[in-house]
Amino acid sequence: MEKALPSIPAKRYFTIGEVSDLCGVKPHVLRYWEQEFTQLRPMKRRGNRRYYQHHEVLMIRRIRDLLYDQGFTISGARNKLQELVQGERDRRRAGEVMLEGVEVIEVEDSGFGDFEDSVPAEDREFVSEKLSLVRRELFEIRDLLSPAY
Template structure:
């Protein structure tokens, strides 16, 4: 069985080496895919160095899945990717949110106070603390949005 791909860190830009590691694809393959898939356009800076954004890393993983796991040809993967991108655009235009691969947790009746009791233990690491802060911010955003309706 193939090893699972690592989690994508919360960074704004990734070098080609980082993307190679995150997606299990060699850098020369990534450069080739840029020629074959027009949706894949990393920013280029000094010395023609490539900097990929989070959505491009996700797209590369999708391309990799189509080619390596589902057995598409380059042409077939290009067509399938265009279909998927168009489907996502249509859903966005219709006001829907793409949550593919995201488990939805119902918390309609929950409040921030309900989660205050789940405070982190003293030995909690920095990542857990950041996640708790993000959760608090999300509750605040949800409350602001619901107050506007």
């Protein structure tokens, strides 16, 4: 039985050693994957030290899953990752909301029930529309702030 990977801490940058521990792969494997997967480009600072961002750690976990768990070859994983990234870009361009890793909260489950009950019946539709607009804008802001691969 495979051991679950640890959760990713809320940090801006991770060293190669930290990423190695978080993703369950050796540092030399990470350096090799940088050559094979063009989407994987950690920032390099003094002495060529690598610093990975959160989205890169997620990408490494995805690559690891494709190679180790799903049995893809390097070439196959590269193609599959490109398909996944292109699919995400297409959905963003089409205006679809990306919800991967995000819990969806519906208005009726969000604690607004008491609030909506206090609104006069003739205004409920208006309030519901406004809440939907705010929710949509928040998703758009999240998408703008999420990293592009």
